[in-house]
Each structure stands twice: as structure tokens, then as C-alpha cells.
Amino acid sequence: MKFFFPDSQDQIDPSFDFISEERSIYRVRQRDDHYAHEALRASPFDGLLVSKAIVDGLPGAAGKYTAPQRQRLYRVGVRDFFRLDERHDRRLETMGDCGAFTYVRDDVPPYTADEVVDFYEGCGFDLGISIDHVILGYDKTADTDASHPHRDGWQQRQQITLELAAEFRSRARARKARFTPVGVAQGWSPTSYAASVSALQKIGYSRVAMGGMVPLKTPDILACLEAVNVVRKSSTQLHLLGISRCENVEAFAANGVTSFDSTSAFRQSFKDDHDNYYALDRNYSALRVPQVDGNPKLKARIRAGQVSQAQAIKLERQCLQAVRRYDTGTVTIETVLELLREYDQLCDGRKDRTASYQQTLEAQLWRDCQCGLCESAGIEIALFRGSERNKRRGFHNLHVFRQRLARELEGTAA
Template sequence: MTTFNYYFPDNLDFVDPKFNGITNEKTKHHRKYDDDAYPHEILKELPYNGMLVSLAGVGTMQKKGKYYTQELTEDFYYYGAKKFLRLNQDKYSSVLLMGDCGAFDYVNEPEPPFTIDELIEFYDRGGFDCGISLDHIVFPYAKDDEALKAMDYADIREAERRIKITLDNAVLFLERSKVLNTSKGKSFIPYGVAHGFSKESFISSVKKLEEIGYTHITIGGMIKSKTPDLLDLLETLSSIKKKETQFHLLGICRFENIPAYAKYGVTSADSTSPLMQGIKAGKYFEFNDDAHELIQSLSIRIRQCDHDNVQKLIDKHRHEIRSLVVKMLNNNEMDIDLSNNALSTNECVKRLETDCIKKLKQYDATGEHFDATFKALMAYEKVTTADHLAEITPVKQAILNKDKLRVKKFLLERPWKTCTCGVCESGIMNIIFRSNQTNRRRGIHNLAMVTKHKDKVIDDMKSTMIKANK
């Protein structure tokens, strides 16, 4: 049957469950990790099929990880991944754990900084369901012969060197994982890693991994590729792989391609993209069940006036901000009186922020006074956005107008009011584009939406197959 598992990479992306977006207050004497919650703890439904944890992120007892403190590293090895990630409850029993070495984090090093023995120990003590071999990532990729001819010879040689390291490690990793699984009665599924700088080199990697004995193979290094090039490669690899071989996409999961993935033998993928699009790009995902669509909106942004970035903007553009305030007053673009020349620029900006938040809270609660709320939002957006404080070209104005329409649409439709993910019920102040806590909550909401979309697509594909076989 058709299946596709989405793994969420662990980068300690959790939030304070007691954070109050209205008052902007966190847990008193807040302690990271101890007082925080993972996405699966605050959402009402599981937002992923599994979690992927990297050795480079956790580290070893001797080598510091990228994301973990020494204390957290020790706890991880002592308790194991299930308990550390708080997945040891019955309701999370279906969540799979995949481990990898984290090659992306040491891409600029000449050799992987870990040994196969360290990786095996990581998987053993972590209690993983799946473990990926020790690889060295290859990024340059030539989609066709013309692109291959244009590639620097030095880049090709370096790619070949890294592919050899990856394949040599795959031989030893499979041998030692079998020994571990036999001697300790444990069983994690070993994954080999296929890297390549061209179709031919990828084909060679897949065939060699199958010869070694792998039935599960990850496709690495394609995170920077364009979607047509990725799908073209997967189609080619699906035509040469063994029937039982399953592919996993490392670090990339463009959810709109799931039907193609299933067709080409891709049964799983991992990605932080939905979370990061929420955190950094301000995107808010919606799942339209009727149309089976994943819709991306631009969330409402209210920058924190006392944040360093806003304060630096004010310091740099005091004159422009005062001139813009006068202009907006004359054009009736705000409903508060800032005509007093004794007011400092900082105070003008702060009053606009306060007015904006006050009206947004009222609108969230009642759905009334849309025009006044939108006016306040746009007034504050203008005084805290560099593009509005410099000469605006026609191209830039078109972009600003487009963003304005997106915000207006989001505010009018109020999608957060009907969402039952477990985050949005607390109101818009918990998901606006503003603070680290609100931005992460919006990203966590996105995880719930992409998983809903993914599950619906898979269910539809299964139904189609059943009908076709009748």
C-alpha cells in the first residue's frame, strides 16, 4: 500500500506552553527545555510520523553538539531518545525515531568529525528505529550533460572523494549495525546514503548500496535543487532500483510532490521547512479539506518596538519617521493624535504600537471594527519598515501593495478562529509575526497543517488504488 512518513528534525524547536501572547509573558524563571514543550506536546494531533535526531546536533560525551548543551547531551544518552523527546507515552507510540550523522552541519570540513563507532553508539543508546550511515555531503549537482561539462573539475574530484568516503563508510556501518542488532537483540533499520553530482553518479551510488545489502537508501544533497530537477532524478533512480528498495529524502520535503514521491519509491522525508517558513517568513498555513489544498497566507506582523532591530531603525531614520507621521496624520491614516511636537520619535512609534495591539485584540475578540484595526496595523507597519522610509520605486511599491492585500485578506478571513490545531485557539496574539515565541507557535501550527495535507493525499491515493484493483 502507498505510504509516506514525514520526519521532523530535532533542533530543540520547542516553546514555552505557558507563554501568554496577550501579555507577552513567559513562565516565571523560565528554564529552556525543562519548562518548554515539543510540537507534539502542544498540538492536539501528531504533527509528524517521526522525529529525526542528528549526532552533530546532540554531540558525544567528548564532542560538543551544535544544539545541545553538555547537560542535555548527557541526559539524551542516559534516558534515550524516546524519553528525552517526551515520546514515551502511549499516545506517541506510533512516532518513529530516525537518527543521522548531521552531515549538513560539517559540510565545510574535509572529513566527517565522527567515527562509525560513535554513530553506532548514538543509535544504540538513543534507541532509534532507523539509523543512517556516516556520510559526507555533496552539493554540486549537474542536471544534464551540458551542466556537467560546465562544472569545475576540482568540484567533480571533491564530489567523487566525498562519495567514496560515504560508500566506504556504508560498508562498515552495515556490518557493525548487524553485529549490534545480533548481539543485543535490538533492531534498527540501517539506511545507506546516496550522493552524486550527476544522474550517473547517483545511479552508481544507489546500485553500489544495493550490492552492499541496503534496502533503505537516503537521497542526500538535493536540498538546493529545483523541483523539476529533483523529480527528474527520482524518476531516473526509480527505474534502476530494486523493487524492494525504499528511498528517503534527506532535508527536503516539498509536500505538493507526494504523489510523485510515491510513484518513484520515496516512502519518507525529513524537513524543517514548514516550521522555518513560519518563523522566518511569517507564513501561516491553512489546509482546505474540500479542495485538498495547502494554502499559505502572510501572517500579521507587529514588530516589537523595544527590539534592537526597531530601535536601530528609529536611530537611523528619525527624520524620515517624523515626516511620515506628519504625512499620515494629514492623510487620515491613523486614529491617534501624534501632532504634539514635544513627542519624541520613539514615543510616537511606541504609541502607534500600543494602538495597533489594542485594536487587534479587540478585533480578535469581537470581529468588529475591521477598518480601524487595519488602519492601525498599516500605520505601525510603515514606521517600522525600512522600505517605507526610503524612496519607493514602482517595483518596490508593487511588492508593498501585494503584501498589504495579503495582510488585509488574512485579517478579514480570520483563519485562526476556526483552526483547532491546539495553538490558534489562544488567539491571534499567539501566532502573529512578532516574537520568538509567537513565530515558533505559527511554525508549529504549520507542521500540523502539512501533516493534515499529507495524510489526506495519501488516503486519496490509497482509495484510488483500491478502486482501480476492484
């Protein structure tokens, strides 16, 4: 079971100073900043997924890459751009897709088959996913109810996806493309997903990506995979787009899934309200000490006269000092918790996270973790504060997620 990590140009700056919160004046982001596979002691994933929509953007809208980044990616290729061959523990694969959720509201996808082949070939991907059109809905009654309000639209999107898959594979073969084409199955029920996979196999695909499943509940995903497994050839490998759910890996594997991609572990470090910092058997809350000048809610309260800016700055500094002194054993946990509680109340005043913070401080995950970042950052990695700390914690989460996945796979093998 291979894990691909979707790229969104997330890197950390090794020169970042946690105390002064300044960077080296000589830093060049593309040259000096580190991706997760460079920052961690061992790569936490088997490959990278890069979307055309993120790199090239959409008609009338730029992607996340700057013009120089985009030009460099096309010039040197995906492997050199991400410095993938500088790691020697194993070869990391590369997969390209179109980023269908970015144009989900359009009537038709904005790319042609040749444009997508150009992207995959020009960047040197190992695997290239066909153009698809996401179906926004899941309802088994649409299989048989001709009056279902979304049935015609869903069927049209599925047909567009299959037609583009056929054209994409044909153009890739005609141009002798070096990447392996991957077809996309879209559906709204177990039956419709099975029909889509069956059609893709008839077109000639032996690698199929299951699209549009991100919003689905786990039982629905499993029901779809079980239906697909009935029509799936033994040589057909499935990829789950945007799905991780480590605890279900055994059931996924039993139904032909050999790979998946997800950003969940990384994004939880700064998006989740509680589960920000992974340990092998549970998640912990990060310690929220936002910058006074970088927190929109706090700045709004200061402008409204509800909070004194001087008091906020003083509390912010006291929290940082107390957390660091706790790590050296010169301040009690009670002192740290009281300051964090007071600053939390000042920032939003809605939640008391004291119990969660106490568990994090008592666990001291950063002391024993072998990811490589916890050792170098220390307790700073547990702070919910700015991208440099948050992304380091996100990279750490990927490291632990890899351990969880290995544990589940060992159980499957046993």
C-alpha cells in the first residue's frame, strides 16, 4: 500500500530562529527551504502527487506556483524540482493529476487531453491521471429513479469523465508517453462506481483512481469498493484520491486498493481544533500562542477596544517564556497552564483548553520522537503559532502517520 502526499508547496526554512522569529537574509526559498522528505529523517511517503491546477492554474486564475517556480518545474522536471533523487532510502514515485475539485463548478473540465499529456510528459511524471469531472453527491436511489433531480447531471459528468479517459489514453499512446496512464472512476453509488471501473477496464486501463469519495462516510466508501471488486480484474490496481483512513487499510487492500493520497495528517496540525500533534496511539492539542500582530480575531478585538494591545503583547511574551522554561524544568506546569488559559481567554474567550494543554505538556512528545524535527525544534514544535512551527508539526504528523500505516499493514500481512 503506497502513500502519496499531494504537493501544495509546503516547505520549512531551516534558518528560522524560534526566539527572534527571523530568517537568514541570504535565504532563497526554492534553494534553501526543505520539503517533508528532506526535513524528516526518513521520507514519510512513497511518492508525491502534483496537480496541474496548482501549477498552471485555471483560465483566468493563477495557480499556487509563482511564474519562476512553474518555469523551473517544466525546465528541470518534477524529480529535480523536488530533489527526489537526493534521498537514498527508497525511490519516491511521482503522480500527476488535474485537480478536479478546483473546477468542480464548471460545466466541463477546462483542459484538453493533449494539454494534460503535455504537463505529465513535460514534467516527467511516473503516473498521470486522466481528466475527470467530480460528481457532487451520493445517493443510491439515483440508480433506478428516473425522476431523481440530480440523476441526469451525475450521469453526464460520469460520461464526460469516461470519454476524456478514453481520449487521454489514446493520445498518450499515440505520443508514446513515458508515464503510466491512470483512469478516473466517478460515481454516486456502489453500482455506478462499479460501472465506471468496468468501462475504464474496457478502454484499457489497469490503474484506476477512485474520485469524488472525499465527502463519503467510511461505510459508503467500503460499499463502493466491494461493488467495484466484483467487476475488477485481478491485474487492476486502485488508487483512492484524497482518502487515508488508516484504520481501514486492511479492508481497502482486500478490495484491490494499492495506493492512496491525503493531506489530512499534515493539515490537522493547523486546521483541527484539537488533533494537532500526533503520537502513535492518539493525538494531542497544540499549545495556542498566536502572534498578537498575526491573529485576525485578536487584532479585531484590539481595534474594537475590547483588548489592550500592550496587555496582549505582555501575555504573549510571558506564555512563550513560560513554555520554554517548563521544557527546561524551571517553571511548574501549573504556571504555564494559567498563562495559556489567560491568553486563550484574551484571544477568543470561547473555550477552556486547559485539560488538553496539560495532556500535551505532560506527554512531552518532542523529547522522545525520532522524526528529526522534534529533536531540533524541541517544545517549539508543540506551539500553534505561525507556519514555521505549524508546518514542522505537520511534517512530524506525516512521520507518525507512516508509522501507523506500517502497523496496520503488518497486521494485514499477519
